[in-house]
Amino acid sequence: MNEIVINLHMHTTYSDGHVSHAEIAKAALHTGLDAVIVTDHNVWVNGPEDYYKDGKRRVLLLVGEEIHDQARIPQKSHLLVFGAGRELATLAWDIPRLLTEVRRAGGLAFIAHPKDPAAPAVGEGDISWEDWQVQGYTGIELWNSMSEFKSLLKSKLLAIHYAFNPERIAHGPDPEVLSKWDELLVSGQRVVAIGGSDAHAIPARLGPIHRTLFPYEFHFRCINTHLLSPQPLNGELEHDRRLILDALAQGRAFVGYDLPASTRGFRFTAQGLEKTVTMGEEISAQKGVTLQIRLPRPSEICLIKNGQKIKTWQKHETCAFITSDPGAYRVETYINFLGKRRGWIFSNPIYII
Ligand SMILES: [Zn+2]
Numbered sequence: 022m023n024e025i026v027i028n029l030h031m032h033t034t035y036s037d038g039h040v041s042h043a044e045i046a047k048a049a050l051h052t053g054l055d056a057v058i059v060t061d062h063n064v065w066v067n068g069p070e071d072y073y074k075d076g077k078r079r080v081l082l083l084v085g086e087e088i089h090d091q092a093r094i095p096q097k098s099h100l101l102v103f104g105a106g107r108e109l110a111t112l113a114w115d116i117p118r119l120l121t122e123v124r125r126a127g128g129l130a131f132i133a134h135p136k137d138p139a140a141p142a143v144g145e146g147d148i149s150w151e152d153w154q155v156q157g158y159t160g161i162e163l164w165n166s167m168s169e170f171k172s173l174l175k176s177k178l179l180a181i182h183y184a185f186n187p188e189r190i191a192h193g194p195d196p197e198v199l200s201k202w203d204e205l206l207v208s209g210q211r212v213v214a215i216g217g218s219d220a221h222a223i224p225a226r227l228g229p230i231h232r233t234l235f236p237y238e239f240h241f242r243c244i245n246t247h248l249l250s251p252q253p254l255n256g257e258l259e260h261d262r263r264l265i266l267d268a269l270a271q272g273r274a275f276v277g278y279d280l281p282a283s284t285r286g287f288r289f290t291a292q293g294l295e296k297t298v299t300m301g302e303e304i305s306a307q308k309g310v311t312l313q314i315r316l317p318r319p320s321e322i323c324l325i326k327n328g329q330k331i332k333t334w335q336k337h338e339t340c341a342f343i344t345s346d347p348g349a350y351r352v353e354t355y356i357n358f359l360g361k362r363r364g365w366i367f368s369n370p371i372y373i374i
């Protein structure tokens with residue numbers, strides 16, 4: 022399998038971001054990403070989708086959209102749409118119909134920042150997802166950088182502390198979002214988890230200090246979605262867009278917090294009698310399955326089955342677990358960084374049936 026590192030969910034000057042598509046591509050080239058997906062609020066920007074190059078390096082910039090009903094107060098329930106190739110924000114007021122049209126257009130829909138709490142200290146409202154009864158979405162944004170930042174803003178002083186020390190923000194996905202995901206998986210729904218930056222690059226001023234908070238390059242080194250593809254990217258827009266959408270649709274993916282240490286190389290597979298599968302795929306429980314986990318460096322590893330932690334390994338780089346019990350199996354790993362235990366890798370499930 023070929024690993025494709027992408028950063029997704031970000032904004033340009035077409036909505037409330039502060040740079041252009043070309044500047045985002047430049048930041049992505051500097052940080053060594055393979056692809057980015059730009060998602061402006063309620064506008065599908067038709068045109069900038071392409072490969073951007075710098076010498077021998079290249080990065081694929083795809084354009085999706087983040088849709089929500091602007092007439093709704095407060096403006097909750099944001100939906101990320103990838104690969105639809107058309108404007109769909111006019112359907113924001115009717116989420117079931119919007120989801121149907123996304124599918125009809127060949128696109129994928131992910132629930133953005135499922136929990137995005139209010140931060141009264143900085144005048145920000147709660148824009149969590151409210152419409153859990155809907156069906157037909159591909160997955161959820163399990164870990165969103167800016168929601169986590171908001172969740173830490175208990176006072177103006179803390180807001181300043183984290184805004185100027187952004188490397189101290191990330192600890193892991195919100196526990197409520199993790200348990201909601203597990204609840205959906207246990208109910209039998211296949212829900213793909215992705216990680217998003219929600220990058221805006223906010224200009225800020227503190228007395229005489231002018232600074233851009235959370236520049237794109239910083240985000241691109243933090244929470245990325247790592248995809249696995251049977252074929253490598255070949256530099257052709259149509260072909261590579263397809264590979265990325267296929268991996269996202271299937272959930273051949275993990276969320277990696279790449280700042281403490283690169284998560285490139287993480288693998289979670291299941292070997293049965295006749296085949297080997299990876300994240301997002303299914304395998305029969307008959308005659309037993311060996312789950313194998315491989316990390317780029319030793320760390321704490323938790324194996325979770327149907328929302329329950331069934332085994333933990335400390336300081337392991339590889340481990341295996343044999344089972345014949347059906348269920349949705351997923352992996353979480355933790356790493357020590359800046360004096361704290363922090364979430365590092367969150368895999369999509371392997372479904373043993
Ligand atoms: Zn949003």
Ligand SMILES: [Zn+2]
Nearest residue numbers: 030031087219
């Ligand atoms: Zn956003």
